[in-house]
Amino acid sequence: MDDRGVNIDIVFRNGLKDYEVLPPQDVWSNIQPVIRKKQRPLVILRAAATFAVIVSLGIVAYKYSMEISSNLENPVIALNPESVAPSQILAYVNRADNEISQNQQLYSRTSLQGNQVVTPVNTSNIIATVRDFESDPGSGKLADNTARSAGPLALNYGKTGYIDIKEENSLDALDNTSRKQLNRWSISALLSPTYQSRFSSGENEAVSQAMSSEQMVVSYSGGVTLAYKISKRFSIQSGFYYSSIGKELSGISAYSGFEQFFYTKGNPTFEVLTSNGTVLTNNTDIFLTDGLSADRIRTDYNINIFDAEKAGLTYLDNSIRQSFNYLELPVILRYKIVDKALDFNIIGGLSSNLLVNNSVYASKGGSRKDIGTTDGMNLITFSSSLGMGMEYNFSNNLSLNLEPTFRYYINPFNDIPGMRIHPYSFGVFSGISYKF
Amino acid sequence: MSEIKNIISGCLKGDRRDQELLYRRHAARLYAVCLQYSGNDEEARDILQEGFIKIFENLANYKYEGSFEGWIRRIIVNTALEKYRARHNLYRVDDIDDIPELDADPDNEDYSGLQAVDLLEIIRELPPKYRMVFNLFAIEGYSHKEISKMVNISEGTSKSNLSRARAILQRRVGSYTGHKKKLLNG
Numbered sequence: 001m002d003d004r005g006v007n008i009d010i011v012f013r014n015g016l017k018d019y020e021v022l023p024p025q026d027v028w029s030n031i032q033p034v035i036r037k038k039q040r041p042l043v044i045l046r047a048a049a050t051f052a053v054i055v056s057l058g059i060v061a062y063k064y065s066m067e068i069s070s071n072l073e074n075p076v077i078a079l080n081p082e083s084v085a086p087s088q089i090l091a092y093v094n095r096a097d098n099e100i101s102q103n104q105q106l107y108s109r110t111s112l113q114g115n116q117v118v119t120p121v122n123t124s125n126i127i128a129t130v131r132d133f134e135s136d137p138g139s140g141k142l143a144d145n146t147a148r149s150a151g152p153l154a155l156n157y158g159k160t161g162y163i164d165i166k167e168e169n170s171l172d173a174l175d176n177t178s179r180k181q182l183n184r185w186s187i188s189a190l191l192s193p194t195y196q197s198r199f200s201s202g203e204n205e206a207v208s209q210a211m212s213s214e215q216m217v218v219s220y221s222g223g224v225t226l227a228y229k230i231s232k233r234f235s236i237q238s239g240f241y242y243s244s245i246g247k248e249l250s251g252i253s254a255y256s257g258f259e260q261f262f263y264t265k266g267n268p269t270f271e272v273l274t275s276n277g278t279v280l281t282n283n284t285d286i287f288l289t290d291g292l293s294a295d296r297i298r299t300d301y302n303i304n305i306f307d308a309e310k311a312g313l314t315y316l317d318n319s320i321r322q323s324f325n326y327l328e329l330p331v332i333l334r335y336k337i338v339d340k341a342l343d344f345n346i347i348g349g350l351s352s353n354l355l356v357n358n359s360v361y362a363s364k365g366g367s368r369k370d371i372g373t374t375d376g377m378n379l380i381t382f383s384s385s386l387g388m389g390m391e392y393n394f395s396n397n398l399s400l401n402l403e404p405t406f407r408y409y410i411n412p413f414n415d416i417p418g419m420r421i422h423p424y425s426f427g428v429f430s431g432i433s434y435k436f
Numbered sequence: 437m438s439e440i441k442n443i444i445s446g447c448l449k450g451d452r453r454d455q456e457l458l459y460r461r462h463a464a465r466l467y468a469v470c471l472q473y474s475g476n477d478e479e480a481r482d483i484l485q486e487g488f489i490k491i492f493e494n495l496a497n498y499k500y501e502g503s504f505e506g507w508i509r510r511i512i513v514n515t516a517l518e519k520y521r522a523r524h525n526l527y528r529v530d531d532i533d534d535i536p537e538l539d540a541d542p543d544n545e546d547y548s549g550l551q552a553v554d555l556l557e558i559i560r561e562l563p564p565k566y567r568m569v570f571n572l573f574a575i576e577g578y579s580h581k582e583i584s585k586m587v588n589i590s591e592g593t594s595k596s597n598l599s600r601a602r603a604i605l606q607r608r609v610g611s612y613t614g615h616k617k618k619l620l621n622g
Contacts, residue, residue, distance in 0.1 A: 008602050008609065009574035012555055016575065019552035020464035021471060027485050028459055035455060035492045250452060291456060318456040
C-alpha cells in the first residue's frame with residue numbers, strides 16, 4: 001500500500017503542479033479596498049499636514065500684516081506746509097505708545113497765500129515725521145516749538161490734533177521713496193497644482209459603479225492675466241489660463257502588441273464607460289481588460305475569448321488615464337479687504353473654458369501610449385471661482401501673490417443620461433505681479 | 437533590482453498598479469491551490485481573498501530568501517488551514533471504514549488520460565479532514581509530525597487520514613480512468 005500510496009501522491013503532485021484557474025473577477029475588487037483602507041490613514045495624515053501648513057502660513061501672514069498696520073497706524077503725521085496735496089506728506093517712524101492715543105483723526109494743514117486749509121489725512125499708508133505741535137482746529141495756531149524740535153517727539157493730545165512742520169532737507173530725501181503711487185494696471189503670472197473632484201446627482205447605476213473606480217489626479221492650472229484697478233479697492237482682471245484635468249481609471253489593465261491578433265477575431269475597438277463619457281479606443285495595438293467590473297468595458301474580446309497574458313502581450317499598466325486640457329478665459333473681480341504691505345483680496349469670477357485636448361493613455365516607465373479619446377465631451381464649459389488672495393508688495397511695482405481658489409464647473413463636461421456631474425477643483429495659485 | 441523586487445517595493449509604497457500586477461501574476465496559480473484545499477468555490481474564493489490581504493500585509497516581512505512563489509503559497513496554505521481549523525467542528529468525516537482498497541496496482545495503472553482539472557475535481561471530493569492531510573503531506577511535503585501540530589491531531593491520526601485519503605483517491609482515480617476508457621472505446 002505504501003508504494004501505491006506514494007505513487008498516487010506523485011500523480012496528484014505532478015498533475016496539479018502548474019495548474020492555474022482564473023479566479024472570479026470580483027476577488028480583486030474585494031481585496032483592493034481593504035488594502036487601500038489600511039493605507040488611507042497616511043493619505044489623511046498628509047492631507048491634514050498640508051492643510052495645517054496652509055492655515056499656519058495664513059495665520060502668520062495675517063499676524064504679520066497686522067503688525068505692519070499697527071506700526072503704520074500709530075499716530076503721527078508730518079506735513080509739508082508748502083504742499084498742496086496729501087501725496088506730498090513726508091514720512092517718519094516713531095512710537096510713543098504710552099502717550100499717543102490710537103485711531104486719532106489727523107489733518108493736514110496747508111498754507112497757500114496766507115490761507116490755511118485743513119484737510120483730513122488718510123494715515124493708512126503714511127509714515128510721518130513729527131515735530132511738536134500745539135494747535136486747535138479752530139485757531140489754526142501752531143506751537144512755537146514746532147520747527148525747532150529735533151528728533152522724534154512724543155505726542156500728547158487727547159483730542160483731534162493738528163501737525164505741522166517746517167520743511168527740512170532731511171525730509172525731502174525721504175519724499176521720493178515713501179510716496180505712494182497709484183498703479184492702475186498690473187500683469188500677473190500665476191500657476192497652481194489643483195485637486196479635482198465632483199458633485200453628482202441623479203441615478204445611473206453603471207456610471208455610479210464606474211465612478212467608484214475613478215480617481216481624480218492632481219492637475220495644474222496656470223496663465224497670464226491683466227488687471228485694471230477700477231478704484232482703490234476694486235479691480236477687474238482677465239487673461240488666459242491653461243489647465244489640465246486628469247482622471248485615473250483604476251483596474252483597467254492595458255496591454256500592447258494586440259495588433260497581430262485582433263484582425264482574426266473582430267472589431268478591435270474597446271469602449272470604456274466613465275463618468276466623463278465613453279472612452280473609445282483608436283489604437284488597434286492596445287488591448288484592455290477590466291479586473292474590477294464586467295460591465296465597464298464593451299468589446300468583442302472578453303477574458304473568455306482572449307487571454308492577454310497567454311497571448312504574450314506586453315503589460316503596460318493596470319489603469320488608464322483620461323486627460324483634458326482647457327484654455328480658460330476668466331473674468332475676475334477683486335476686492336481688497338486689507339490694503340497694507342501684505343494685501344488681502346476677495347476674488348470671484350467666471351471663466352469660459354475651451355477644450356483643446358482630449359486624450360486617453362496608458363503609461364509604462366514614464367513613456368505614454370495613446371489609447372483613444374473620450375466621446376461626446378462638451379467643447380465649451382463655464383466655471384465660477386471664489387478665492388482669497390494674498391499679495392505681498394516687494395515694491396511699488398512688484399508683488400508676490402498667493403491665491404487659494406475654489407472653482408466650480410457650472411455645466412458638466414459631458415452629458416451623462418440620468419446624471420448631472422459637476423466637477424470642482426481647489427488650487428493654491430502662486431505667482432508674481434507687475435504694476436504699472 | 438529584479439522585477440519582483442521592484443513590484444514588492446511598489447506594493448510597500450502603496451502603488452496600486454504594482455499591487456494589482458502582483459495579484460494578477462499569481463492569482464490563477466494560487467486560486468488553483470485554494471480550490472485544492474476547499475470543497476466549494478465560495479470557500480476557495482474566500483481563501484484567495486483573505487490570503488492575498490495577508491500577503492500584502494506581510495510583504496515587508498519577505499526577506500528575499502527562497503522563492504517568492506513559495507512564500508506566497510505558504511501564506512495561502514496557512515489561510516486555508518486557519519479556515520479549516522475554524523470550521524473543523526462543522527465538518528463531519530464521512531464514514532469511510534467500508535471503503536475497500538483497490539486491487540489495481542497503481543504502478544501499472546495508466547493515469548495519462550487524467551488532466552489537472554480531473555485531479556482537482558477528485559481531490560475536492562475528499563472529506564475535508566482527509567483532503568487537508570493529503571494536501572499537506574503529498575503536495576506540500578510536510579511530515580506527519582508537522583501536520584499533527586498544524587491540524588491539531590495526533591501523528592497516528594494524520595497517518596490514518598492520509599491512508600484513507602489515498603484509498604479514496606485511488607478508488608476514484610480508478611473509476612475515473614475506467615469511465616474515460618469506456619467513453620473512448622464507445
